[in-house]
Amino acid sequence: MLMNGVPVGGLSHPLEWMVKTMPDIAVLIKRVPDTIAKIIVVDGTIDLSGVKWIISPYDEYAIESALQHREATGGSVTAITLGNADCDKTLKDAKALGCDELVRLWQDGWESLDSNGVQSILAGAISDLGSEIVYCGKAAADTNAGSTGPGVAEKLGWASISNVVSVSFEEGGVEALVPVAGGQAKVGINFPCLLTIDKGPNEPRRPNVRGIMMARKAEVNLKGGQAPAATISVISKSTPPAKPPGKTYHGAENVPAVVQALRDEANVI
Amino acid sequence: MAYEGLDFYDVESLLSEEEVMIRDMVRDWVEDEVLPKIEHACREGIFPDEWRVALGEMGVLGAPLKGYGCPGLSYMAYGLICQELERGDSGLRSFASVQGSLAMYPIWEFGNEEQKEKYLPKMASGEWVGCFGLTEPDYGSNPGDMITKAEDMGDHYLLNGAKMWITNGTIADVAIVWAKLDGVIKGFIVEKDDEGFSAPEMTGKHSLKASVTSELVFQDCKIPKDRMLPDVKGLKGPFSCLNNARYGISWGAIGAAQACFHSAKEYALSRIQFDHPIASYQLVQNKLAWMLREITKAQLLAYHLGLKKDDSTWFAEQISLAKMNNVDMALEIARMARDIHGANGILDEYCIMRHMANLESVKTYEGTHDIHNLIIGKYITGIQAFTRKLD
Numbered sequence: 001m002l003m004n005g006v007p008v009g010g011l012s013h014p015l016e017w018m019v020k021t022m023p024d025i026a027v028l029i030k031r032v033p034d035t036i037a038k039i040i041v042v043d044g045t046i047d048l049s050g051v052k053w054i055i056s057p058y059d060e061y062a063i064e065s066a067l068q069h070r071e072a073t074g075g076s077v078t079a080i081t082l083g084n085a086d087c088d089k090t091l092k093d094a095k096a097l098g099c100d101e102l103v104r105l106w107q108d109g110w111e112s113l114d115s116n117g118v119q120s121i122l123a124g125a126i127s128d129l130g131s132e133i134v135y136c137g138k139a140a141a142d143t144n145a146g147s148t149g150p151g152v153a154e155k156l157g158w159a160s161i162s163n164v165v166s167v168s169f170e171e172g173g174v175e176a177l178v179p180v181a182g183g184q185a186k187v188g189i190n191f192p193c194l195l196t197i198d199k200g201p202n203e204p205r206r207p208n209v210r211g212i213m214m215a216r217k218a219e220v221n222l223k224g225g226q227a228p229a230a231t232i233s234v235i236s237k238s239t240p241p242a243k244p245p246g247k248t249y250h251g252a253e254n255v256p257a258v259v260q261a262l263r264d265e266a267n268v269i
Numbered sequence: 270m271a272y273e274g275l276d277f278y279d280v281e282s283l284l285s286e287e288e289v290m291i292r293d294m295v296r297d298w299v300e301d302e303v304l305p306k307i308e309h310a311c312r313e314g315i316f317p318d319e320w321r322v323a324l325g326e327m328g329v330l331g332a333p334l335k336g337y338g339c340p341g342l343s344y345m346a347y348g349l350i351c352q353e354l355e356r357g358d359s360g361l362r363s364f365a366s367v368q369g370s371l372a373m374y375p376i377w378e379f380g381n382e383e384q385k386e387k388y389l390p391k392m393a394s395g396e397w398v399g400c401f402g403l404t405e406p407d408y409g410s411n412p413g414d415m416i417t418k419a420e421d422m423g424d425h426y427l428l429n430g431a432k433m434w435i436t437n438g439t440i441a442d443v444a445i446v447w448a449k450l451d452g453v454i455k456g457f458i459v460e461k462d463d464e465g466f467s468a469p470e471m472t473g474k475h476s477l478k479a480s481v482t483s484e485l486v487f488q489d490c491k492i493p494k495d496r497m498l499p500d501v502k503g504l505k506g507p508f509s510c511l512n513n514a515r516y517g518i519s520w521g522a523i524g525a526a527q528a529c530f531h532s533a534k535e536y537a538l539s540r541i542q543f544d545h546p547i548a549s550y551q552l553v554q555n556k557l558a559w560m561l562r563e564i565t566k567a568q569l570l571a572y573h574l575g576l577k578k579d580d581s582t583w584f585a586e587q588i589s590l591a592k593m594n595n596v597d598m599a600l601e602i603a604r605m606a607r608d609i610h611g612a613n614g615i616l617d618e619y620c621i622m623r624h625m626a627n628l629e630s631v632k633t634y635e636g637t638h639d640i641h642n643l644i645i646g647k648y649i650t651g652i653q654a655f656t657r658k659l660d
Contacts, residue, residue, distance in 0.1 A: 052273075089286070096290060207294050209328030209340045216287045 022074035023191060026126055027066040027099065028136035028148065029059040029081050031090040035141050041239050053086070055093055058137025060204035062197040065167050066135045067098045067205070072169040076100040078129060082110070082121055088220045095215040096207035103129070107224035117227040119151035124225045126156060132191040133174065138163050138198045149196035159193045165200035272300065272356075274527055277565045280572050288346045294327060295353035303357035308617045310479040314472070316364060316440070317479075324365060325395020331373040333513075333578075338390035339373070344578035348520035348571055355521030356528045359627035360480030362521040367436045368392060370514035372399025375445050375456055378509065379501040384458065388443055400441035400468075402432035402459075402485045403507045409434075410640050411656070413504055417448040417487065419457060425494060426450070426457065428465070428487040434634070438468040438483025445498075446485065447507050456498035456506050465490035476630040478623075512588050515635050516578060519591035520571045522599035522631065523564060525624045529599075529606035530560045532619050536610050547609070556609055560602050567595045586648040593641035600628040 153160030417430025537548035607614035
């Protein structure tokens with residue numbers, strides 16, 4: 001029974017209703033090369049030495065949604081990533097933004113997981129943590145696959161909504177705004193659930209010195225887990241085909257030809 | 270191409286993870302919020318108020334001060350903050366230098382408990398802006414001869430005089446003013462609404478255009494007795510503030526130099542003359558190599574001075590050398606970068622001319638280039654050459 005929005009009766013502790021309405025929030029983040037980094041391919045393999053690493057940009061929006069959720073309802077936000085010790089810096093970046101707990105999933109033999117393996121490990125960790133809602137970016141900036149969020153939800157047996165641009169926080173669930181043909185739809189969803197977050201009106205916050213000082217002291221909780229055998233194998237890798245050379249025009253007499261090419265071939269005017 | 274700071278000797282590997290995170294925080298903010306707006310701010314001659322708010326929110330004001338809501342960072346981190354701010358603009362770094370090193374620091378170091386509690390938290394958050402009044406129209410390099418005086422009127426002090434070239438003056442809520450009380454230099458905290466105090470903005474600058482520069486005028490300015498800094502007298506007070514600010518400038522100049530170097534490199538690689546990028550010509554490569562050499566030396570100098578600041582083994586002449594060398598280096602790099610940019614170098618499409626004009630001020634303020642040479646000359650010879658009697 002609710003009175004002024006507050007449940008009454010049958011509670012063993014006077015603050016139990018508060019505890020129940022403060023969800024355990026998880027946010028999945030991925031370490032990716034800076035989206036403006038110059039990617040060098042050496043002998044058919046990507047050379048990532050010297051590349052600056054960042055939190056995948058859509059994951060920054062996911063962190064922002066998770067932090068806003070906590071600010072609206074209370075609770076705690078656990079940032080989770082899967083990767084080797086280099087990813088501790090990624091988690092600390094999340095801590096500097098305001099996440100409460102940091103979990104890194106890793107063990108020997110996880111160097112070449114496929115999507116199925118990644119999703120299984122993440123789903124297992126979320127289950128163990130007892131999270132009620134999970135936020136993640138709609139796609140990672142490196143692979144741009146967009147499979148992790150829905151895949152994790154599937155393995156957990158949870159409902160999920162993809163490409164969410166805005167979230168409002170309710171007791172026991174959320175309302176999510178998603179783009180649909182011709183406009184936007186508002187979708188209600190109960191816990192437990194997973195949302196993949198798109199770029200929306202709420203720009204991700206910046207860190208501040210206080211957050212960075214907290215991050216310095218933060219501990220990363222390392223966990224292993226069970227990964228199923230890979231179900232796919234990479235047959236070959238190749239670099240993108242070289243771009244054909246551009247066309248060069250000289251002299252004012254070629255202006256009509258340039259205009260025509262811009263209109264009919266490049267479709268930019 | 271995206272900005273990557275030149276780091277030829279991998280100084281980054283010597284920094285703590287926290288210091289790198291703070292540097293990147295400020296770098297990203299400058300990239301996203303300052304650089305798209307700086308040329309407009311210069312044309313309009315304004316310091317955007319949103320930058321004050323953002324600096325407070327990031328928590329970088331008064332960086333190395335501890336307690337009273339201040340960040341409590343290392344001097345190394347403070348240097349890195351200055352470097353990144355000045356890659357944006359010297360005016361932006363000046364705002365932070367004056368707020369932290371010249372206005373907050375004297376309260377933190379020489380103020381009483383009540384003064385610290387009252388002013389420092391609001392200044393650290395950026396809610397209150399501070400300025401520093403030492404230089405006078407007729408007394409720049411020799412502040413000991415200042416005219417501004419304070420009189421003890423029993424229940425209050427009366428200030429009379431004028432200060433000039435005061436960064437942040439017109440927008441300041443709090444001014445740290447150095448004035449002679451019975452012939453002895455003392456520090457006073459003046460608030461913007463104090464009777465007899467005004468701070469008209471100076472106009473017509475070709476340098477530091479995105480920074481507020483003002484006069485401070487005291488005409489029978491009444492201030493309460495509890496606004497004098499109790500724990501300092503003489504030039505030690507202002508000079509100790511200037512040491513911290515000059516340290517920050519030695520890092521800031523690297524940021525301005527980096528901005529010019531980055532622009533010159535990109536321009537040289539893309540500008541085609543005689544069928545080839547000008548970067549492929551030996552004369553241009555010689556200039557770029559000189560820039561890299563000087564920036565690298567300046568980085569190592571600033572880094573080592575940062576270590577000495579953090580373990581309190583520095584002395585003032587070391588700061589003089591760093592300020593003098595690094596600003597001189599940055600100004601020469603700005604001029605050389607303008608040369609590489611050809612006629613394009615004078616346009617505000619590029620950062621070059623703005624940094625060059627700014628650095629002309631930076632070379633002169635907070636101890637002129639020549640005065641720092643005299644400080645080092647005295648260190649070498651034991652003979653002061655600042656003043657003499659002429660027949």
